Amino acid sequence: MPEARVTSQDVARLAGVSQSAVSRVFTPGASASQATIDKVKRAATQLGYRPNPLARAMITGKSRIIGLVVAYLDNQFYPLALERLSNALQAKGYHILVFTTPNSGDGLDRIVGELMDYRVDGIITASVAMSNGMTQRCADAGIPVVLFNRGQDGDGQSSVTSANIDGGRKVASFLAAGGHRRIAHIAGWSGSSTGRDRARGFTQGLAAHDRLPLDVIDGMYTRDAASQATRSLMARADPPDAIFVGNDHMAFAVMDTLRGELGLRVPHDVSVVGYDDVPLAGWAAYDLTTLRQPVNRMVEATVDTLLDQIETPGSLPEKIEIQGPLILRGSARIPKDWTQ
Amino acid sequence: MPEARVTSQDVARLAGVSQSAVSRVFTPGASASQATIDKVKRAATQLGYRPNPLARAMITGKSRIIGLVVAYLDNQFYPLALERLSNALQAKGYHILVFTTPNSGDGLDRIVGELMDYRVDGIITASVAMSNGMTQRCADAGIPVVLFNRGQDGDGQSSVTSANIDGGRKVASFLAAGGHRRIAHIAGWSGSSTGRDRARGFTQGLAAHDRLPLDVIDGMYTRDAASQATRSLMARADPPDAIFVGNDHMAFAVMDTLRGELGLRVPHDVSVVGYDDVPLAGWAAYDLTTLRQPVNRMVEATVDTLLDQIETPGSLPEKIEIQGPLILRGSARIPKDWTQ
């Protein structure tokens, strides 16, 4: 015998007031006298009343739901971000509708449609780029979008990333200062701004030391491509003595391939540096030197700018970049007197 | 200039029919002539009309939203399950509202309240147990619940797990047959059915070989507790030569501690066996022998039984156990002639 849902009508009847009064008591910023507030609250707790967010959404047009689109759930970085985002948004009274999608554009299109159906108040895409068409659709519908860990040209779009170019530069300086002779880069997917920016920063950083990368290969953000790239690099006549890998997830594959398959030692034969600093990077099995993306601060910034755009009409999209430090561990030779 | 939302009224006007007709065309199983179907569909695509799921939910009481409650997102097993669940449910036209919670009971209580507010059609809890009170609340509200990777006594509750007792037995036989003399167990959290069942099966399995576990320590499903347990085990006068760990996530910590901190070799000095077979277990750095939980089949079973209870009124909760194989890798000595 399912218990009947209790509505604001029921509360109103019990409290001896009108339904509107009940509504006002539960609507922040509405006017009600202390006397009615008391009566209503008492009746409400007695009946176990809670406002129906769906009905509320119908009226106000605000669902208090945020759509989260995420692609790479096998990369530890994203579950972590998801968890933090979820907690931060829950604390602000929002909830998360998740969509998983391959990064290819066609599924995403359908998803954006469904998100708009549900009248989500905002959208966060983690490591997923939106086409201009989709951006436009969301803008037309008045739904703010924040790209998490992905940038996009043009300024209709909010995004939160780490300072990828700068990060690439830091890694380059670090490896150059470490006395490495032949430094290669297995890059993040060239279809992503993060991948491109890190690669660009890296090349710039080497150039500042009058050096060129030995090679740059697209690792597609997958283990397979990264392993393959590692093999082809090490098969060269002049194999690299250091590899900067576009993210930790690939860096683990690189290390697995170097050590397990090719029998090389890290960092004795080859130094490896990653990007992200996921928890696994700190585990003894990898002990990976890597450039940290500060998840917490990125999440904070994402939530702040998204809620700002939702709740403060007229606030503009912004592109936020967050600096991250290089975390020194055992997978790469550390230059003497390295203080930076 | 946000484009005005197009409603069934607009479509009706354009198609020259009543609003109800439009609704019937978009409601599966409602009656409408081919002529009106055509007219309405044409008008709908012309205007870009899509039914509003929130308004629909108000009437029908069905939101087509599933609440997913998840605790351990740093254990690779759960992001994977989340991804699969999300895909399977999306394919059936459902969507996932995620809630993250620590496993302690108080936050969960609030979450169940919010889930009921949103009139979710069903709830999946991943590795989170629900108190009897919460189970009852959901039952009263007519919301089916499926526990994923966690069991619960009493039969009001659906659950999908792997065959944990059996799995524990298999590992015991394997380690016993491998000629290990002192076999210890770092168990999953004793507050969880999975942890208890695996431990029980393991003890039973050893008993079948007339053996006793050297020791059983609760690893709490955390890396820290598992590392600590490893240290205390290896500090014994008679340290184990094999450790069965309650899940892969802890097993990695155990291996890190054994190899990195204690300078031991795996499996030469100590064999390690895990439980789950997350992708990381197959990576060269760990190469972990482990009992596989077949995520795909567990997800299928979860979705099937949940949707069954949602869509077929009167269908009963069921407890499903799925067998998994032992995956042989390099972290544990393999018995001669092992065929099982």
Added chain:
DNA sequence: TATTGGATTGCATACGTTTGCAAACAACGA
């Protein structure tokens, strides 16, 4: 005491859909 103005309240409508009901209609055999 009469007047004013602000705070509080109820009435009624709206949000966008589904669905019971009865009217309209089409098809068909008598």
Added chain:
DNA sequence: TCGTTGTTTGCAAACGTATGCAATCCAATA
């Protein structure tokens, strides 16, 4: 031609809330 049956259709009432408007209240001022 006329009932009869089964299918389509429109009307109107929900679902549970927020909110503009006008009415009411209350205290404070003149």
